[in-house]
Amino acid sequence: MPRKSLFQRRPLLVLGIAFLVWLLLPGIIKTFFRSSIIELQAPSRQAASVVRDVQDYWALRTAGRNTLLRELSDLSRQNSYYQLRSQRISLLEEEIKRWEQLYNLPSHPEYHFEIARVVQRDSTTWWQEMTIRKGRQHGIREGAPVVFAGGVVGRIREVHLATSTVELLSSPGLRLSARISGKSRPLGFQGGGNRPFHTPTGKLDFIPINYQIPEETEPLVITTGLGGIFPEGLVIGRLTNLKESEETLFQAGQVRLDQRLNQIREVAVMIALEDSPQPTDEE
Amino acid sequence: MNKDYRWTVLFLSSLVGWFFWREINHFLTPYHLSLYLGGLLITFGILRLPLYSGLIHSALVGAWLDAAAPTYPFGTGILVFSLLHLLVFTLRQKIPHDTSAWMILAALLINFLLFLFWTVYHYPLQIDPQGYLWRSLVDLIISQIAITIVAVWFFSLQNSLLHLCRMPLDEDSPLSP
Structure with a gap:
């Protein structure tokens, strides 16, 4: 043997x-x-x-010629509208800068928006993320916020040579500082509700016990700018219901995220411009 | 020294399976559904290859899937896949492992065990445990259905590739085309 x-x-x-x-x-x-x-x-x-x-x-x-012509005419109308909005935004930005200089306020960080195509969506039971077709070669950095027309998409988790991985807002590992629109108190947001055939949700913690959701509309939940990753005022979702916490003196709320989050085809990565003008003591 | 390189061919076929699996998941994302087919990729290697050749294949598939996983340290999947390989390998002498029906059953069992492990592993991270368990159940059901549908094709593909590369199995497989 x-x-x-x-x-x-x-x-x-x-x-x-x-x-x-x-x-x-x-x-x-x-x-x-x-x-x-x-x-x-x-x-x-x-x-x-x-x-x-x-x-x-x-x-x-x-697509037929008539369809294309109709699309073209819609696009020209939208272009004119956005040109006017762009002019208005430029004027408002100049005004903000004037006020900042006048009161010696720290200026808002400026960002360059790197548009990237979504290569692969990976929304499993255990994590939610997507891969985009821009990486180290394109100046993408780890931790950079990623946004789309509906607000926050997530943040860059990993950067590779020509691709990057975005951790989605609906992922349980993603936590960020948020506030209810119209209120100044910072709260804690955590992603994580991913039921099949349902809109993704997240959880908003540390809501004061006396806060109630207005009957007429579900309030927006936006970023606070604290934590240094996400700038202030980006839309996270809408606060849909509240539940009293058994352990603390706060309430916890459910945040309904944008239902397009898992269908996005293009996103914008916000890259902070390090050489943006900073206020000096002399000013 | 073990000179059995059939695991290389099986690994290449696993990459083909992985590619289609990812593509299907991409299109299932808007419905908040996903497939888990990790068990399908390693079943043939466990049931039809010698111990170490199959073990190398399972560990490599584990590493391949581990690399993209954000929630656990790299290497966890290698260990889990290898342990499961050894467990099923010790049982394979006791079951008629070379018939397609048994191979499909084994794939379903292996996939179920892997899915269960990862579901329990990720449970403490969840903020909506009820929703998580509901989602896990739906994903598990559709994954098992998918395996039942594609397993015979996938095992035949692996067997055909081994024949094409002139590295056939020791005994002729009932799944050969």
């Missing part, structure tokens, strides 16, 4: 030894191994995204 090696006689022992070796392995080697796998996965994700873009392109090519 052939003699069996240790590998054949004691597979569990071999696995235990392999696990111990893995635990003792320096972190840098594990990080390198993990990063290499992610960079290997990136082309397949991008390829799938490009194929979807080509499909969209050919779907648009089949």
Whole structure:
């Protein structure tokens, strides 16, 4: 009878030894191994995204001339409207800067918006995130806020060479400082409600016990600017109901997030401009 | 030294399966549903390959899935997949593991165990435990249905690739085309 090696006689022992070796392995080697796998996965994700873009392109090519003309006329109307809004915003920004200089207030940080296409959405039972087609090459940084027309999308969790991973607002790991629109008290927001076929939700903690939701409208929940990642005033969602906490003297509220959160095709990454003008003591 | 390189072919076929799995999940996201097919990817390796060749395949698939997972340390999946490999491998002599019906049953069981492990692992993080369990149940059901539908095709693909690469299984598989 052939003699069996240790590998054949004691597979569990071999696995235990392999696990111990893995635990003792320096972190840098594990990080390198993990990063290499992610960079290997990136082309397949991008390829799938490009194929979807080509499909969209050919779907648009089949649209009739009248449909295109109608779309064009709608777009020109919207362009004129946004040009007027842009002029108005420029005037208001100048006014804000004047007031800041007059009262020697710290200026708001300025951001560059890097538009990125969504390559892959990954909303599993355990985490919610998406991969975008911009990475280190495009100046994306870890922790940068990501927004879309409906408000906050999430924040950059990881940056790779040509792709980045965005942790979505609905992910249980994402916590940020928020407030109810019209109120100044900072509260704690945490994502996490992802029932099937339902709009994603989050939880708002530390709401004062005397606060009640107005009957006419569900109030907006917005960012406070505290914590240094998300600037102030970005929309998170709407406060839909309140529940008294059994352990503390506060209430907890459910925040309904934008239902488009899991259908977004393009997002904007906010990159803080480090060379933005800062007020000096002389001013 | 073990010179059985069939795990390389199986790993490549697992990458094909992983690619389609991710694409399906991409399109399921707007409905707040997702598939988990980790068990399907490693079943053939556990049931049809020798111990160490299959174990390398399971560990590699674990590493591949671990890399993109944000909620647990890199290496957890490798350990879980390897342990499950050893557990099922010890049982495989006791069941008729080379018939397609048994292979599908094994894939369903392995996938269920993996899904259960990750669900329990992530439970403490949840703010809406009831919603989390409801979502987990729905995801598990659709994942198991998906495995029942695609398993025979996937195992045939793996078997065909092994034949194409001139690395057939020791005994001829009933799933060979």
